[in-house]
Amino acid sequence: MCSVDSLFLSGNEAIARGALRAGVTFACGYPGTPSTEILEVLSATADRDGRVQAEWCINEKVALETAIGASLAGARSLVTMKHVGLNVAADPFMTLSLTGVNAALVIVSADDPGMHSSQNEQDNRNFAKFAKVPMLEPADSQEAYEFVAEACALAEEFDVPVLLRSTTRVSHGRSRVVARAPVAFAPRSYERSIDKFVMMPQFARQRNRLVLERLAKLRERAERTPLNVLEAGTADLGIISSGAAYTYAREAFPKAWFLKLGMSHPLPVEKVAKLYRSVSRVAVVEELDPFIEDQVRALGLPVVGKEAIPADGELDQEIVFAALEPYLTRRPPRRRRPVMPPAARISAPVPAEPQLPVRPPVLCAGCPHRAVFAMLRKHKVSPLGDIGCYTLGALSPLDSLDSCLCMGASIGMMAGMNKVLGRRAVAAVLGDSTFFHSGVTPLIDARYNETDGIVLVLDNRTTAMTGHQGHPGTGVHLDRSAGPALDIERLCQGIGVRCETVDALDTEAFESALKRELGAQGLGVIVAFAPCALMAPGEQQLTVDEERCNLCGLCLDIGCPALAPGETAVEVSAACHGCGVCAAVCKRGALSVAGEPAGTP
Amino acid sequence: MNGTTTVSFVGVGGQGVLLAANILAQTAMAQGYDVKASEVKGMAQRGGSVLSTVRFGKLVWSPLARHADVVIATELLEGRRALPLLAPQGALICARTIISPGSVLRGETQYPQDIEAAAAARSVTLLLVDAEAVARQAGTVRAANVALLGAASAKLPFNEAAWQQGLAAAIPAKILDVNQRAFALGREAHLNEEVTL
Numbered sequence: 001m002c003s004v005d006s007l008f009l010s011g012n013e014a015i016a017r018g019a020l021r022a023g024v025t026f027a028c029g030y031p032g033t034p035s036t037e038i039l040e041v042l043s044a045t046a047d048r049d050g051r052v053q054a055e056w057c058i059n060e061k062v063a064l065e066t067a068i069g070a071s072l073a074g075a076r077s078l079v080t081m082k083h084v085g086l087n088v089a090a091d092p093f094m095t096l097s098l099t100g101v102n103a104a105l106v107i108v109s110a111d112d113p114g115m116h117s118s119q120n121e122q123d124n125r126n127f128a129k130f131a132k133v134p135m136l137e138p139a140d141s142q143e144a145y146e147f148v149a150e151a152c153a154l155a156e157e158f159d160v161p162v163l164l165r166s167t168t169r170v171s172h173g174r175s176r177v178v179a180r181a182p183v184a185f186a187p188r189s190y191e192r193s194i195d196k197f198v199m200m201p202q203f204a205r206q207r208n209r210l211v212l213e214r215l216a217k218l219r220e221r222a223e224r225t226p227l228n229v230l231e232a233g234t235a236d237l238g239i240i241s242s243g244a245a246y247t248y249a250r251e252a253f254p255k256a257w258f259l260k261l262g263m264s265h266p267l268p269v270e271k272v273a274k275l276y277r278s279v280s281r282v283a284v285v286e287e288l289d290p291f292i293e294d295q296v297r298a299l300g301l302p303v304v305g306k307e308a309i310p311a312d313g314e315l316d317q318e319i320v321f322a323a324l325e326p327y328l329t330r331r332p333p334r335r336r337r338p339v340m341p342p343a344a345r346i347s348a349p350v351p352a353e354p355q356l357p358v359r360p361p362v363l364c365a366g367c368p369h370r371a372v373f374a375m376l377r378k379h380k381v382s383p384l385g386d387i388g389c390y391t392l393g394a395l396s397p398l399d400s401l402d403s404c405l406c407m408g409a410s411i412g413m414m415a416g417m418n419k420v421l422g423r424r425a426v427a428a429v430l431g432d433s434t435f436f437h438s439g440v441t442p443l444i445d446a447r448y449n450e451t452d453g454i455v456l457v458l459d460n461r462t463t464a465m466t467g468h469q470g471h472p473g474t475g476v477h478l479d480r481s482a483g484p485a486l487d488i489e490r491l492c493q494g495i496g497v498r499c500e501t502v503d504a505l506d507t508e509a510f511e512s513a514l515k516r517e518l519g520a521q522g523l524g525v526i527v528a529f530a531p532c533a534l535m536a537p538g539e540q541q542l543t544v545d546e547e548r549c550n551l552c553g554l555c556l557d558i559g560c561p562a563l564a565p566g567e568t569a570v571e572v573s574a575a576c577h578g579c580g581v582c583a584a585v586c587k588r589g590a591l592s593v594a595g596e597p598a599g600t601p
Numbered sequence: 602m603n604g605t606t607t608v609s610f611v612g613v614g615g616q617g618v619l620l621a622a623n624i625l626a627q628t629a630m631a632q633g634y635d636v637k638a639s640e641v642k643g644m645a646q647r648g649g650s651v652l653s654t655v656r657f658g659k660l661v662w663s664p665l666a667r668h669a670d671v672v673i674a675t676e677l678l679e680g681r682r683a684l685p686l687l688a689p690q691g692a693l694i695c696a697r698t699i700i701s702p703g704s705v706l707r708g709e710t711q712y713p714q715d716i717e718a719a720a721a722a723r724s725v726t727l728l729l730v731d732a733e734a735v736a737r738q739a740g741t742v743r744a745a746n747v748a749l750l751g752a753a754s755a756k757l758p759f760n761e762a763a764w765q766q767g768l769a770a771a772i773p774a775k776i777l778d779v780n781q782r783a784f785a786l787g788r789e790a791h792l793n794e795e796v797t798l
């Protein structure tokens with residue numbers, strides 16, 4: 001029996017309640033043992049107080065992207081999955097480390113040592129190191145409950161997603177939980193910030209330096225956090241451990257010293273050194289990989305690890321006792337002083353020649369993407385974006401794209417943002433190749449989860465960014481032979497999503513389709529169709545009426561490399577494709593095109 | 602470094618910088634040198650600054666170098682930007698082509714006019730080439746990159762046969778003719794300029 005003010009909860013129930021206590025208002029994930037109950041409990045509990053939106057997503061990648069959208073929108077967010085789910089979500093996860101978050105974002109990875117219900121036994125602690133993000137590892141339900149709020153606080157303080165790593169025995173183990181008061185935190189709102197959220201090379205390079213600086217600061221925090229405790233003992237044995245393994249080791253060696261790591265990445269090396277000053281024998285007790293052990297060895301310290309503790313399967317106190325007991329009677333190793341790792345050097349930015357105008361990449365002359373962005377800008381739609389040539393629409397002067405995380409992220413992020421900010425706050429834009437790569441699943445997810453929003457597919461009939469490869473929408477194979485071409489509009493019909501295809505370069509048609517969507521409800525797709533200018537040379541000629549042109553600059557403001565201000569009127573260079581986008585924005589009718597259009601649907 | 606010569610090609614994405622670099626690499630191989638080259642593709646090709654490096658010598662290890670002995674620039678601003686790549690006594694062979702970046706077109710920044718002074722200040726030998734005019738004379742302005750390479754060729758340690766092999770190896774047969782003409786015209790026009798390695 002437990003007392004009135006304490007509950008007897010599984011780790012997963014505790015994480016769910018911990019999320020509510022931490023002010024999490026958006027949660028999603030994809031089921032997988034041993035993570036599944038977190039969202040089910042959260043949803044059941046949240047139904048009662050109504051503050052939290054929780055949903056199953058179509059897969060872990062879409063779930064993470066949706067949670068990222070919610071975090072950007074200002075909601076503390078949680079996303080749950082089993083260990084292998086993080087493989088599916090690895091693309092957004094790895095770059096999320098660069099962008100950081102807005103409101104807290106906690107990623108729960110529930111690992112399954114022993115493979116009770118899994119196809120492999122991967123140790124997801126490696127993902128924390130891989131992505132250079134902090135990781136918390138609860139050892140029981142009380143910690144599972146409290147660590148969610150700790151993770152949220154870390155996420156917001158360090159602008160970083162936090163990995164909350166559980167294992168089967170934590171998630172499905174049960175123990176006493178004393179409830180704590182809800183935590184207070186400052187609300188956050190969304191602001192466009194392309195150097196933070198559009199990870200094209202020039203911005204990603206800057207963010208990457210911040211990631212390394214942040215890692216150094218997180219190292220300092222790991223030394224000071226009360227989650228990492230040096231527990232004094234009476235035996236000449238020190239054990240470094242985390243998570244469920246800690247409970248086994250504690251029971252096996254009640255008199256040992258312990259370095260108990262609640263925040264197990266980055267490793268607090270000073271605390272490790274302190275343990276080595278207190279005892280002459282140290283062991284690392286951890287399930288699966290020698291994650292901590294390798295780092296201790298790198299300090300030049302003698303340690304008992306995977307030569308004694310199995311590198312596969314689950315541990316328990318008997319395994320741990322039998323494994324370490326022989327070492328207690330052996331002569332302890334000669335004490336050695338740790339060799340502290342030097343701070344990593346971060347390369348200096350390449351110094352630019354001062355006063356020289358920079359030349360960032362731009363959309364080509366005649367690029368149909370420009371027509372779409374010019375129109376979106378006119379209607380004050382700044383969508384979440386994706387990766388392709390069209391990512392360049394984020395830059396001045398078009399300024400019409402807010403994010404670029406990884407391929408296929410735009411729709412999931414839109415879903416998360418719109419769920420938090422209200423029905424159709426933002427739109428999404430992605431290319432045709434990106435749509436087939438990983439835009440279909442989030443679109444199905446949006447339909448399933450009844451997400452509202454406008455999705456624009458920029459269908460230039462090719463994978464332009466990487467050099468014009470075919471894809472399922474074109475049917476063009478690697479050897480350029482023709483295969484079956486999938487029709488996006490019919491695909492949308494098949495999943496029950498409203499879809500309209502328009503000629504991206506037909507200003508009137510495109511504008512009326514956009515207006516129809518802007519006035520509509522629910523979920524809609526516009527396929528803005530026009531072949532890549534590099535593949536369909538234009539036959540049209542642009543002429544400038546020098547009498548009418550007053551150099552107002554409207555046409556220059558679409559960022560076309562073929563237009564330049566002349567002495568008395570704009571000048572058109574040989575690069576012009578005659579796409580007519582400039583003519584469409586000219587208010588004085590000074591620009592006109594004649595001839596055959598570059599391509600029609 | 603270590604008897605290796607580094608030639609860097611700079612320009613604007615879409616100008617054929619990578620092709621010009623490949624012709625040089627093929628030529629150096631035809632001449633019997635060991636060659637390494639590296640280039641950056643992808644987003645950089647969309648009208649941004651591009652850089653491609655070719656290194657040749659008896660035995661070349663690294664495909665990359667911070668500094669170049671010769672820079673071949675298909676555009677004036679990019680040539681100006683590349684000056685810090687050159688050691689004193691290095692040579693910049695630069696087309697007179699001007700492609701204004703967006704910030705200049707919109708009047709936010711100024712296109713630099715100081716390439717001659719800046720090259721002199723660094724003791725860099727400068728050869729300005731009217732590459733587009735030469736290419737037009739050969740038949741197409743699109744061969745400006747190859748015309749420029751022709752102008753640079755007289756200053757590089759390769760014989761005529763090696764250049765011809767390099768051109769044929771790197772350029773599609775359909776457009777080889779016009780490019781050979783552009784190369785020859787560029788080479789003739791600048792044979793007597795004083796740029797030596």
Ligand SMILES: Cc1ncc(C[n+]2csc(CCOP(=O)(O)OP(=O)(O)O)c2C)c(N)n1
Nearest residue numbers: 387388389390431432433434462463464465
């Ligand atoms: C996971 C992953 N695979 C491949 C790439 C390389 N890549 C970047 S954009 C892109 C596709 C762009 O094609 P599309 O969406 O049609 O846009 P476009 O460039 O034609 O405008 C690819 C394959 C990537 N960034 N991420």
